[in-house]
Amino acid sequence: MMINYKEQIAKILVEAEIGLSLEEIKEIIEVPSDSKMGDYAFPCFKLAKVLRKAPPMIAKDIAAKIADNALFEKVESVNAYVNMFLSRDAFMDHVVSEIVKTGKNYGRSEMGKGKKIIVEYSSPNIAKPFHIGHIRSTVIGNAIYKIYDCLGYETIRINHLGDYGTQFGKMICAYRHWGNKEDVIKEPIKTLLSYYTKFHVEVETHPELDDEARATFTALEKGAPEEVELWQWFRDESLKEFNRVYDMLGITFDSYAGESFYSDKMPRIVKELEEKGLLHESQGAQIVDLEAYGMPPALITKSDGSTLYLTRDVAAAVYRKEHYNFDKNIYVVASQQNLHFQQWIQVVELLGYEWARDCIHVPFGLVSLEDGTMSTRHGRVVFLEDVLNRAVEQTREIIKEKGVNTESLEETAKAVGIGAVVFQELSNNRIKDYVFSWNKVLNFEGETGPYVQYTHARACSVLRNAGEDLVNKASQLDNIDFSHVTGDAAYNLAKLMYEFPNVIIDAAEKYEPSVVTRHLIDIAQGFNRFYHEEHILVPDEAEKLAKIALVKAARDTIANGLGLLGIKAPEKM
């Protein structure tokens, strides 16, 4: 088990009788902004009131009390801060050994054991193209799944396909008016999309088309054979195309139960709402009044009696609780739907289900194009598959130019090209909007996926050059003298790797994969700095072994981190 240094320091401070509890002290201990000031710091401002003494005096006293503890190399007080420097030899020995021992499992934990978590993500609308906007939910959701999985949670991945609603009435109508079977078979989604677009043009001059579409959807909902057959066909063809992209991204799901799956589970909810006296009639529709919660009413059924999106989400949540008995039910869905989620989760709470707040909306910002918001309807879209293909193509060219890894060119080009796109997507806080840019997505220098993958490949290369025997010897950890790797660069790298497991937990609590992404960049930077500052494969064997152990630890940590993001870590690139 890795030592919890913060906890150790807190215990030392408790023993020093500074007048605070262990928990209080742990809250206050921090990592200084600049590592020159120490590894850990204890600001004494809060103690000033209790002790009625100037903070710098308190800091000085505390520093004197704990300075001779073996954990520290040095303790000094700077103004109101007690700055603590860990003993480097012991730290390097402990941390690097621990990582080398756990290897591919470094960062894993059992904290989620016995808990079940649902992640709903991707959820594209069928018969519509999978465009660059869909990458967000898909890739963020996948990373959140992997992060929770890594923490020992049992996970269920759901692709809540948008496979229902009046839009399919429109689609079927459009197909009947202008459709051609052969065209659809040849290029399903692009063809269906063109029909859909045409529908929206035609409806401007023929408003009766809307009524026809509504009637068609009602027929579909009632199970009319011809409508159902067409719908099923559109659905199958769309999934085939989506799966091509999921394969490229290495993403799979446990369930594709989409909106249509819940169509027969809604009457029960409507009835339950009615029985609990929550349903009111308003302008012909059935609503749940949410004014007391500062929200507009939740529409449960339309005036024609058919149901809505919101009703389906309530039904889906109830179904999932009964079917999976989740501890957390996470929805990775665009921030545009914030209000929608607040509304339906409130409705679930009003139904009296105490698990309502275990349903968590994880929102993310909007992707737009340089010439405006993406619009499938107006044909203003960038296809995700095209983006991935271009990234792979560019990577292929770069690899050929460098000539480092020609034996598995295709595989590597895919890993790096697609990795670049995914990494880019996961590097900012998910709530931020952004404008899609080819330049940015095809840039492989600086804080990018290829940079981290390159660092990994470089570490692999060093280990290859070291030779299998020495790497094995280092992995045994027998009598390795870690005093050879206590330089600033090596020490800084080890500190970053030490934080890795905490970073994963932090990312899980915040539902924020970018926390992992950012930390991976830091580790890669730390490694590259070390690489440049120190010669690794030196003649002296003792020194060489310690350095090989450090490199191996870095290699494994980076590989594990990339794995959490759903990105491959090739050994050569």
Added chain:
RNA sequence: GCGCGUGUAGCUCAAUGGAUAGAGUAACUGACUACGAAUCAGCAGGUUGGGUGUUCGAAUCGCCUCACGCGCACCA
């Protein structure tokens, strides 16, 4: 109009209420006769949109205000 969100270096973004607000990128400079230059180092770049309050201490919390984005009843 109301609600939610965002605003930090030229650009893209970081920063558990703590020390001198950090990276990348673009511009410029330097390092491949050490293990991979998709790398590293240096230089420069800031009134954290504006105002005000709380606090020993605010990019961070409260209030006001401005700009932008999203949402606000029969689409999802």
